[in-house]
Amino acid sequence: ATTRDASETTDRRRANARVENARAMRARTTRVASTRVRAKTSKFAFAGDRRPRRDVARFASAAGGAEGADPYAVLGVKPDADALAVKKAYNSKQMLYKGEGDKLAAVERAYEAILQAGLSARLSGKGAVDSNVRFADKVIRSKWAPRPYPSPMKDVVVNYGLTMGCALVTLVTPPNMRTLQVTIFAALLMVFRFFVKLVDVDPGPNAVLDPPAAQKHNNARFARSFGVVLGTFVATLFVTFWLPQFFIEVLGLTVPAWVMLHQEVFVSSACGFVLASLVSFYR
CATH class of the missing domain: 1.20.120 (Four Helix Bundle (Hemerythrin (Met), subunit A))
Known part of the structure; x- marks a missing residue:
């Protein structure tokens, strides 16, 4: 009986270990998927769109930002700034506030709010989608060949x-x-x-x-x-x-x-x- 009890205890421990491993694997897969989605979103979420300020404020509040905080003011960009300008401002603020956790968190929330607002505008049909996004599956035959890109x-x-x-x-x-x-x-x-x-x-x-x-x-x-x-x-x-x-x-x-x-x-x-x-x- 003692041997049988010990065997059952060992089996239960092994089963619990398998369950914990499965949970850890699912959590890791979820984190990787969310990271990939965020990377794609940061590149294409608001290319060529015009984000309504109320949507940005709503997403900023949902992300835990301060009441009335303007994500554009946090990043130091204009409301009609394109994806490249917002990304550059985000990288610049990250370098500027390196080591300051509170300010980095505020910059992160502002960037996430603008991304989510841009994605929401595109999905609802409020924002125009850039041709680079609509035809993103096109293959560039040569990285060295000039491509149209008008300057200011x-x-x-x-x-x-x-x-x-x-x-x-x-x-x-x-x-x-x-x-x-x-x-x-x-x-x-x-x-x-x-x-x-x-x-x-x-x-x-x-x-x-x-x-x-x-x-x-x-x-x-x-x-x-x-x-x-x-x-x-x-x-x-x-x-x-x-x-x-x-x-x-x-x-x-x-x-x-x-x-x-x-x-x-x-x-x-x-x-x-x-x-x-x-x-x-x-x-």
Whole structure:
């Protein structure tokens, strides 16, 4: 009898252990699933939508925020800010308040409230869905190929102003002293402008939390800026400068003298226009 009781006790212990293991496995699976859903939500929840402020306030209150607290004010963004701006503000606040539990919790609640409000607006049909979200299953054939991404108007003005300014310098230079050095300088300026744009639209890993990954991402971003802009510059230079020269020499064509005297001006204007358009409307 004693042996039978001991055996039953052992069986009960084993059964209890199996139950506890099953519960732990279910809890772990739930945490992983919620983490994945949150990661997807943070990327697409409010892309291109306009979140009603009352919905944001309601979700902030439900998340445990202070009464009347404005999540946008907590993150320091405008109510019409897009997903990228909100995410950048969230990362910035996390770094700023590192080690301050109360402030980090407030930032977390504000970010969650904006995410949930954006998702609710999309599900209820109140917010427009960005084409990148609606066609997220499309495969990008090349990560290096430029993709449409218009810049703010002030950046567009700066880009065209820089390149057209370089073309103007070429124009006022005496014809016998004109070279393509100013045009090359404009191309290098556009490399820098393109790199700055990629920093804004593709922040990459956090430099404080993961320095090696951030450095690798930054190097790839610079290589892409250099390759895309200078590749476009060389192609434009070939079409507007070397190819006409080749046809003129091979076919023995006669062209007006003023065309040859102002060839650098035409080349500088064409290259500047193409590069400014690339940097302003693509990423």
